[in-house]
Amino acid sequence: MQDNKKNNKPKVVILGAGFAGIRCARNLLKHARGETKITLVDQNMYHTFFPSLYELATFHVSGTKEGKRNEFHIAREMSAIHLKNIFDEKHVDLVKGIIENVDFSTQEVFLRGGRILPYDYLVIALGSETFYYGIKNLEMFSYGLKTIDDAMNIRDTIHELFFRKDPQEDIHIVVGGGGFTGTEFAGELMGYARRLARMAKRNESKTHITIVEASSFLLPGAMERVQVLAKERLKKLHVRILFNTRIEDVEKDCVIVSGGKKIPHDILVWTAGIKASSTLSHLTGVDFKEKSCLAVNTKLQLPYENVFAAGDNSYCIDPATGTALPLTAPAAISHGEYAARNILHLARGEDLEDFTFSFPGFSVPIGGKWAIAQYKGFVICGFLGWFGKELVMLQYFLSILPFPKALFHWLRAMVFYMRND
Ligand SMILES: Cc1cc2nc3c(=O)[nH]c(=O)nc-3n(C[C@H](O)[C@H](O)[C@H](O)COP(=O)(O)OP(=O)(O)OC[C@H]3O[C@@H](n4cnc5c(N)ncnc54)[C@H](O)[C@@H]3O)c2cc1C
Incomplete structure (x- = not known):
């Protein structure tokens, strides 16, 4: 089954709704609303907000049975931000599906179950997963x-x-x-x-x-x-x-x-231990580096002009230090912004920009x-x-949510988790 091609705006397909994928989609919307058709694909209909996972793994509930149920719900919601809370579906096509492979020659993404998504521009932002270094058991x-x-x-x-x-x-x-x-x-x-x-x-x-x-x-x-x-x-x-x-x-x-x-x-x-998403191992015609990350050029492209890799799944050299960038949210957010900018440059026939990054601290x-x-x-x-640290959290929320929603999520999470301290 192939999604039809009736819309003749360039199709940007973004794989992964992490910091990199969401930032890329938001910047495309901000700088070129209507110029491209954006599709965001993820196995979940929510963004996993990693910086608060340690709180989710240790939060304490109190009160009545009903109160406890509510608290569980709130805690989960604070680390799993629904994509419909981030995007208006009029502007971004949200697709829930497991990505299995990409054919770079026919420009198609294959999802589990047989769905095929054609693309003109592709951003691979599938993040990372736990790695066990082959340690027994x-x-x-x-x-x-x-x-x-x-x-x-x-x-x-x-x-x-x-x-x-x-x-x-x-x-x-x-x-x-x-x-x-x-x-x-x-x-x-x-x-x-x-x-x-x-x-x-x-x-x-x-x-x-x-x-x-x-x-x-x-x-x-x-x-x-x-x-x-x-x-x-x-x-x-x-x-x-x-x-x-x-x-x-x-x-x-x-x-x-x-x-x-x-x-x-x-x-x-x-x-x-972490390594890049194992989905990448199905890709052919690309190079891999440390932690099974995709090798990209200074413009974040793969060996295909219209394909970019962003976030944890890309091996990117920090131009300032000459060493690989650490796998962090700020780096992923910055990758997402550059991928969006360079897609628009390509679509408009302009020169592409080299990726630069200044590590903000942590x-x-x-x-x-x-x-x-x-x-x-x-x-x-x-x-x-x-x-x-709370200000940094606000910055992370702002990178994926519009201002009022970011402020709401931030305050809600801060007040909720402060009770555990
Ligand atoms: C517990 C924890 C705490 C962290 N805390 C911090 C912190 O405080 N500060 C900081 O800077 N960094 C932190 N990090 C690191 C930071 O979260 C990552 O660097 C960042 O999330 C990378 O963003 P990304 O967009 O590349 O990938 P991700 O955010 O991992 O997003 C990848 C997306 O791809 C989807 N996906 C993957 N494979 C498939 C598939 N086959 N089909 C469909 N969808 C798929 C996933 O569901 C996910 O939504 C933390 C990481 C962890 C694990």
Whole structure:
């Protein structure tokens, strides 16, 4: 079944409604409404707002049964932003479907079930997924933190654990990886675990949270001062960190690390590896780089003039440093903007622009209203850092939503999750 070609405006098909795909569609609408026909395809009818997944995986509900149901609904809604909340379907064709392949010669995208979408311009923005480095049994015995369902599963499993396990027995939660996701999750988890221990009438000292990190520092890519501050903060929260320790095998109730030592776990959350979407492996006539990302030129094009790759699934060199850009929301947003600009240049017969990017800095929340913000060599931590992190969240919401909706989502999420701190 092929979508008909009656409309003769150039068709832009965007694969993936993440930060890159949404930003690209929004910029095309902003700068060329009516000039192109935009189709946005995703397996979900919502955008997964990753920066709040660690909150979703550790949020606490209270009150009546009915109240709890509402709170679950609100929490989910805050990390799963419906695409109809972002786009007017009059302007963007929203397609729910699993992308299976692309034929670059006939300019067609194939969806599971047989639907075919023809395109004049294509943006591939399929993001990334959890990667296990071939570590034995890791996938089988661990939870990833890459989808809404992952976050809800982690939350519910930990909740159940506190009420199921004999109060005399210890609870062991192991986090694989001390990168940004592992660090912020472990920090927030301690608050959640304390509440659960109180509710389940367990001794708080019987809960053990351990980060297993292969290198000798946390937060790769951050300034050394930030890495040290993060380590101290986690120590204060009683999170144990095992540096220079590599997970080599996993059993149902323990992880086996370098040297053969066994570390018990009731739940293991793996945050240490990502690679580009496995859908890309079906593509032919393209080059792959580190983490199975698509190689792009300085204009973000694949070896086909009318095909661009944006966000986590593209391997892009930061022109300022000559190294690969980290897989972050700001980089994805910027890719989306450039892809939109270059599509319009192509359509109008103009010269294309080279991608440039200036890394704005970051913030990493570590438990409660406490975060470290690093911005152009300056570091702030504590409550001020947390406030900086909230401003960054607002920026992320603004990158995908119109201003009033972004403000609403931001305030709602801030107030909702503040109760957990
Ligand atoms: C837990 C977590 C927390 C994070 N926190 C931060 C943070 O605080 N700050 C920051 O800068 N970065 C953060 N990141 C990284 C950041 O979220 C990513 O770099 C960013 O989301 C990449 O955007 P993207 O558009 O490339 O991909 P994504 O946002 O991953 O979007 C890809 C889209 O493609 C869809 N898709 C994939 N395959 C298919 C298919 N075959 N068919 C149909 N649809 C498909 C997916 O459903 C998804 O909607 C975090 C990541 C995680 C996992």
